[in-house]
Amino acid sequence: MKFLLFTLLSALVVVFLNIVAPYWVVMIAVTALAALIRPTVWGGFLGGGLGMGLVWLGQTLYISAVTSSTLPDKMGALMGLGSGLSLMLLTAVLGFILGGCSGLLGVMFRNLIQKKPTDVYLG
Amino acid sequence: MKYISFFSILILTCALGVLVSLPFGQIPPLAPLLDPNHGFWQNSFSEDQLAEESLDLENLNAAVEVVYDEQLIPHIxxxxxxxxxxxxxxxTAKHRLWQMEFQTRAAAGRLSEIVGPMALELDRMTRRKGLAYGAEKGISYLTENDPATLALVEAYADGVNQYIAQLTNARLPVEYKLLNYRPEAWSAYKSLLLLKYMSDMLVGDRDLEYSNLKKILGKVNLDRLYPDFPIENDPVIEKERVWDFTSSAPAKPDSLNYPEETLQLEPLVQPTEGTGSNNWAVSGKKTKNGNPILANDPHLSLNLPSLWYSMQLSTPTHTVKGATLPGALGIISGFNENIAWGVTNATKDTRDWYKITFQDASRKAYKYGQEWKPTEFRVEEILVKGQETFLDTVVYTHYGPVVYDQSFKADRQDVNFALRWIVHQGTSNEQKTFIQLNKATNHEQYTEALKDYAAPAQNFVFASKSGDIAMRIQGKFPLKWEEQGKFFMDGADPRMEWQGFIPFEHNANTLNPERGFVSSANQHPVDSTYPYYVFDNSYEHYRNRRLNRELAAMEQITVEDMKGLQFDSYNLQAEESLPVMLNLLATYGSSSKEAQKYLTDLRAWDFFADPAKKGQTLYSIWFAETAESVWRELMDQGAPVVRPNNYQTIALMRDTPEDAIFDVHMAEGVQTAQYHVRVGFDSLLVAMKKWESKEGDYGWADYKKTTIQHLVPTFKAFSVPDVYTGGGAGILNATGPRHGASWRMVVELGSTIQAFGIYPGGQSGNPGSRFYDNFIPIWAKGDYVDFGLKKKGDQKGILFKTILN
Incomplete structure (x- = not known):
């Protein structure tokens, strides 16, 4: 549950915050969100990664669809990547890694400051 | 354990965040570039998708309305x-910011700041030519003498700067993202610098080559092979023009000594061949509707974003439309409700070199007559990306800067020549000329506006609704004695000085000539009766004659006829030389099947350089190879020289094929023109064999491969290669591989002005926009878009509207 919630909220943070803020502010926000929700370690990484990666992918798809611009293909050729499609994937992968690491960091941070609750239940 | 994993992830994440924000060599920072909300993806939107109803522009007295037509041409x-x-x-900044910034950085010799040490040599060269020095003097001149114009130039700069201040990362032009830098503030100085840069693009000199040629050939042969006037001179100002004034030109001093060493320095970079233009106006008596028609097509490097940006500029008292230069105020080639005007380069040798004799190695003084004159030192600080700032000391004499010296291109020891060039003088005011021309309503005001114009010299064509047509060759031209400045001069001899300037009233001009038209195509400005010395190496000999022949023969002229003439692809040089060459070739090589095929193509050719014509391809290679063979020995003397022009070469081949000039000293026997024509033909066969096996079709457009290149040549994906279009050098449609009609305009000055224009590019500077290159297919076919004046409130054909307040 927490994983799904975190993925969804990360995605929303990227959608709304990224419009006004650069990627590194978004990373901090995803970290904070992960610390707040505290999914599992893997959940933090995957949730943050999917949240940011999928939104970035979706945004590139959306921009390509509404503009039908040749720019992605031109940029692909310029950067030696072939087509705009590979740039789209590169953008998604970059988003995934940045979001994933941020999510993971958030979880780690929460784990660090919070005492293991196991004692309470075992007691 | 928890601490270790937290801190390792913290370090990893931070390192990652930082890493993707850094450039690696030529690779720009990845995350800012790829971020879909701020990176290059955002540059995919076309301007109409980002249309704003209103924008903030401070310091306005009243709201300004900007209406874009369907081609994204703003009407302000x-x-x-x-x-x-x-x-x-x-x-302008909104659509062309990167380009205007880049061009002025190039003009200021500041490219190294952006691209690093690879541009350092170029920057040093630019600075040593003194463009920035000239622009600085221009600003002080405006401050002291023309605060009204300065205020307008500063208002323009303020507009650019307000746009830069509002600019978000998302809207930042993609070139900044790729090259990883930000725009800096614009200034009045930069606008002036841009106009100096135009001089640099358009003005050349061949003092070095002519000095060498005089030494190699001797004066007699030099004059024979490089005559000041061609046999069939068809000048800008009609031959019938009578000069009703006495020249104030000085007499040539006796017994002058020219610097006489064998000179081997590298010449200054020259304007590329093919840089030129056409303009003309026909009077109402030759047109179908009885209205004057004016046409202009400047030929320049074909680049993206285009050098030109179209606009209509309106106030309650005037409305003007046409092509602007991003960075400069007003319209440069265009029309208003009363007049139309256009420009072509008025080539004339206005750049001279003086040998400087320094008193000693400190270079603090140089010889001038009997005295030693003090020099000035100007230290150029060149910021270099990724390296220490480079300091370059340039010595200035009263002539101008010493371009090459011990620290720069010191191929030989005494390279100390000073460059005298009109752009170093601060006393010109080109910006005022254009602002005044934009508002001019008749011939008198047009003439008045041109008084402030100094460089680069232009042939200003003019037509008015009231029925006048005119041409004026305007620039500040030094007064010279016969042959002054054709060769290197001795800076120590005061008699070598420019003797002042040709008075404005004596600059060649004509109003309503009898023949019913005025025209210019970079040919000789005047015939030999003009009482001032006129010289340049690069005068046109073909476009002008084709143009004048056609104009003289035409009657009942329409706008369509004038569009057709701008796109005319008739190769007059081929008409005059191909029969001579075929005749000299005789039956040579005719046994080969390939040769037969090419000769059939050539004989069947009608001399039109249309895109599919094979004859044009074959002729262009054959003639180039023949001329190459004729002048090979001259060019191989080990010193830079220029070849006699094609017109002269063809005249020699036709009239004196046995001339000694054709003899090749290295070869046995005696060679004539026939020998070179045959060598050229052999080279043609070799070249064609290679071409046909590699590329196949040799239709002209496929061979010529016209390319409209992005200003950063390595950004190949932003260029448009292989444009299918005809024309070539020496042809009215002068479109070659990299040069050609950079703007075409035809205006009929009737009760309602009919105007059409096109340029090979698009209104947007953004490679992602649909308006980036949408004019190119229209331009390539010789078509135009409607450039009629729009009144405020016109609802037809509007893309969107923005209010600035």
């Missing part, structure tokens, strides 16, 4: 001139 309606130019700066 302002209440006064200050608002108008503030808005022009703002709107």
């Amino acid at each position: 309606y302002a209440e006064n001139e200050l608002d108008l130019y503030r808005a022009q700066g703002y709107i």
Whole structure:
């Protein structure tokens, strides 16, 4: 549950915050969100990664669809990547890694400051 | 354990975040570039998708309305001139910011700041030519003498700067993202610098080559092979023009000594061949509707974003439309409700070199007559990306800067020549000329506007609704004695000085000539009766004659006829030389099947350089190879020289094929023109064999491969290669592989002005926009878009509207 919630909220943070803020502010926000929700370690990484990666992918798809611009293909050729499609994937992968690491960091941070609750239940 | 994993992830994440924000060599920072909300993806939107109903522009006296037509041409309606130019700066920056910034950085010799040490040599060269020095003097001149114009130039700069201040990362032009830098503030100085840069693009000199040629060939042969006037001179100002004034030119001093060493320095970079232009106006008596028609097509490097940006500029008292230069105020080639005007380069040797004799190694003084004159040192600080700032000391004499010296291109020891060039003088005011021309309503005001114009010299064509047509060759031309400045001069001899300037009234001009038209195509400005010395190496000999022949023969002229003439692809040089060459070739090589095929193509050719014509391809290679063979020995003397022009070469081949000039000393026997024509033909066969096996078709457009290149040549994906279009050098449609008609305009000055224009590019500077290159297919076919004046409130054909307040 927490994983799904975190993925969804990360995605929303990227959608709304990224419009006004650069990627590194978004990373901090995803970290904070992960610390707040505290999914599992893997959940933090995957949730943050999917949240940011999928939104970035979706945004590139959306921009390509509404503009039908040749720019992605031109940029692909310029950067030696072939087509705009590979740039789209590169953008998604970059988003995934940045979001994933941020999510993971958030979880780690929460784990660090919070005492293991196991004692309470075992007691 | 928890601490270790937290801190390792913290370090990893931070390192990652930082890493993707850093450039690696030529690779720009990845995350800012790829971020879909701020990176290059955002540059995919076309301007109409980002249309704003209103934008903030401060310091306006009243709101300004900007109406874009379907081609994204802005029509700016302002209440006064200050608002108008503030808005022009703002709107131009909105669509062309990167380009205007890049061009002025190049003009200032500041490219190293952006691209690093690879541009250092170029920057040093630019600075040593003194462009920035000239622009600085231009600003002080405006401050002291023309605060009104300066205020307008500053309003424009303010408009640009307000746009830069509002610019978000998302809207930042993609070139900044790729090259990883930000725009800096614009200034009045930069606008002036841009106009100096135009001089640099358009003005050349061949003092070095002619000095060498005089030494190699001797004066007699030099004059024979490089005559000042061609046999069939068809000048800009019609031959019938009578000069009703006495020349104030000085007499040639006796017994002058020229610097006589064998000179082997590298010549200054020259304007590329093919840089030129056409303009003309026909009077009402030759047109179908009885209205004057004016046409202009400047030929320049074909680049993206295009050098030109179209606009209409309106205040309650005037409305003007045409092509602007991003960075400069007003319209450069265009029309208003009363007049139309256009420009072509008025080639004339206005750049001279003086040998400087320094007193000693400190270079603090140089010889001038009997005295030693003090020099000035100007230290150029060149910031270099990724390296320490480079300091370059340039010595200035009263002539101008010493371009090459011990620290720069010191191929030989005494390279100390000073460059005398009109752009170093601060006393010109080109910006005022254009602002005045934009508002001029008749011939008198046009003439008045040109008084302030110094460089680069232009043939200003003119037509008015009231029925006048005119041409004026305007620039500040030094007064010279016969042959002054054709060769290197001795800076120590005061008699070698420029003797002042040709008075404005004596600059060649004509109004309503009998023949019913005026025209210019970079040919000789005047015939030999003009009482001042006129010289340049690069005068045109073909476009002008084709143009004047056609104009003289035409009657009942329409706008369509004039469009057709701008796109005319008739190769007059081929008409005059191919029969001579075929005749000299005789039956040579005719046994080969390939040769037969090419000769059939050539004989069947009608001399039109249309895109599919094979004859044009074959002729262009054959002639080039023949001329190469004729002048090979001259060119191989180990010193830079220029070849006699094609017109002269062809005249020699036709009239004196046995001339000693054709003899090749290295070869046995005696060679004539026939020998070179045959060598050229053999080379043609070799070249064609290679071409046909590699590329196949040799239709002209496929062979020529016209390319419209992005200003950063390595950004190949932003260029448009292989444009299918005809024309070539020496042809009215002068479109070659990299040069050609950079703007075409035809205006009929009737009761309602009919105007059409096109340029090989698009209104947007953004490679992602649909308006980036949408004009190119129209241009390639010789078509135009409607450039009629729009009144405020016209609802037809509007893309969107923005209010600035």
